Amino acid sequence: MLSYLAKDHEIIRNVLKYRGLAKLKSTYVDALPEQVLERTGHIHTEYMQTVASTGRLSSNNPNLQNIPIRTERGRQVRKAFVPRNEEYILLAADYSQIELRVIAAMSEEETMIEAFKNGEDIHASTAARVFNVPLEDVTREQRGNAKTVNFGIIYGVSAFGLSNQTDLSRTEAKELIETYYETYPKLRKYMSAQVDFARDHGYVTTVSNRRRYLKDINSRNTIVRGAAERNAVNAPIQGSAADIIKIAMINIYNKLAEGGFKTKMLLQVHDELVFDVYKPELETIKSLIKEEMENAYALNVPLDVEMDTGVNWLEAH
């Protein structure tokens, strides 16, 4: 509501600005130095394996999966995460668009699979198709709207939700969603098949057969049932991505141990792994990690991993 009103009132913009700064100060700047363990000189997060209903990890005490990156002041916090000493460098390895690749693979949507096989910018590619323009004529706005739909689809967005998230009217949003499904017809089939499966069985599954039970899937309350139906679509996507990165983590852990490497795996942030790399091992480690992450699980689309190094976590992105 305040974001909505901000355009008309300076005081509301200032309230939001203050809150943003207060958040950074209380949650990160003040709190994190208190979390340094005296014995090691490091912050030690705790990973929970049985909290998130989709199979993701969660992180607490402190949460290191929500370190700021979206604002300039927030990025200054991320800079504080550094290698153990000057003989080491941080390496961040991210799965590129893993959830969209998973939904493309599970739905066997050929057009989207082809786009990934060709190494296309999926949001631009989607924009070109749904707005029916050549790839090189896609505007920033069109790509932005296509990106919002691509993400929204994974969550089961409505025309109302999409219009709130973009500058499109409800009617335009509805048309865009319809065109999207005409562009990627197997996606709609897949989503409705997941909901049907959930109605019959009471659960849905990921690529490695992790289940999420959906007790509300046959509820007579349309609101409650609608939420369960979105869960039926989203959980296999988010959960399969979680399965894949967990397999990669196990294989990387074993490879690091077998190879007697000094490099250590430090953090997991859902589609990203962060390593403290012993500099002489860097080139070996980079190819090892890329190989293990991209081949952790064979889908009918390629997985792509982007990596970068830096003297701090911000620079490694």
Place this chain on the structure above:
DNA sequence: TCAATCACG
């Protein structure tokens, strides 16, 4: 103890 807010993917 809970809801609201806001940090992340």
Place this chain on the structure above:
DNA sequence: ACGTACGTGATTGAA
């Protein structure tokens, strides 16, 4: 007519 995009954790302030 209704409500309206998934998954988390930390902090704050009121109940």
